[in-house]
Amino acid sequence: MPTALFPHHHWADADGLSAPDPQLAATGYFRNDPDSDSRNLQRWHQQLWSRRLADGTGLELTSPRRGVLLTDGGIALTSDAAVPAWEHWSQVQALKPETDELVRARGRGSIHQLGWRLYDMGCFLLFPGLQIGRQHTINQARGWTPAIADRLDLTLECIRRYYDELPEASAPELPAGYDLTNPLGPVLHRYRTFFNVFGSFDNYVTFWMLEDLVTDEPGGPQVRFLMPRDESGPYDFQRESGLPRTADAYSEYLIAADDFVQARNRRLAAHAATITRLADPICQACLDTSDGVHQRWTL
Template structure:
């Protein structure tokens, strides 16, 4: 049974000042365990163990051992779009919704052969710029067997993605339906997208505001979807 989850809770509020909620918010870790310890598409339970020393959450099953870490899947690109943001009066900037459950997901955390994990790769790749809509497009292409900007790192963690069967299974498990069109295969991008030929970081004030508003809309919708899921499991 899924316990109570407050989707309005900002994980920065129970994290030491200046530190990373993904690593140090006890509420975020507890919510992850409660929300995602549920059946995989195969029917096997995605049980998450919080007791392994030095690890965030660990899943062990017949499919293997997966050491997982938390990551935020929305970003206002504060540093990457800094020059554009400086041109926007504070009273005009879209709201900062904080770090709530609608913005959080688990990824494999362990580095394989010393190479970047998914958190790092998507943050440093200039065509992704830490944006989850672009990351999800790469994940979609991975499941479809298509080349993509994160192909190497996604292939390194193919056992993890295999847990969810296919792209639809991945989207449904992580409650990401609000980032995908009704056809189940087209991403609802936060910014103009032309097969990764458009810049990942908005370059104009109008584009930046539209990007943040789209991101905020996704956060609100996913939080409502999480609320609905929790009520359904109570």
């Protein structure tokens, strides 16, 4: 099996291997969690996100121990694979056979092959990793909140609303009903020291290279949702489902998620090419700005 090139997943070291086990990769992903157990992933995070924007906004990261990165402001961050395929979620099992046929027909391989590809660096983010008051971290809340279902686009919508409502959210008590319009609002507010680093939604998006999930609208930046919606207008967390209800919606989400990760891979590769301390070779296909899906690993 070929050596992984940045930004393609190189997390076999989480399992103590130099390359993914083909038999394991054909059915599973990793025995251990790369977010906590991959030295390569942690090193790539540290190299990528020790950076400054034009206005000076940014981070300097150190690696005090496995799975944790520490900012220059003393905030402990942990990695999160933020673009799920839901392959093993019980709520979507009935949809999988038809969905698998649909994504194969679009040339994306099986759900598992597509989900394997979503483990590229383009799917990963850093969030504060230590609990406050024994309450959920952002990573935990994203997965446990049904309205979010671990989706990055819905998480980003909550972050956008957090910044929009920041004057109210910074009051001694959160506004009544805040969690109804922003289900992650309370947990984001608990970690406001982290979000204060970026100061605005625009800076947050730019720093983490999430531009491919955002569109510029007359009223300000809006999140580009990865799953088809049955209605237009502002996203309604009370009525809309975080998980797909049909095979068509599931397949459209997976294809949009695949496109997003590939697009962010290209952004990350372009940035990595400017980092002189990045020792790993960079995937030349990701430095090509033309569209197209390519898969580094052959299972």
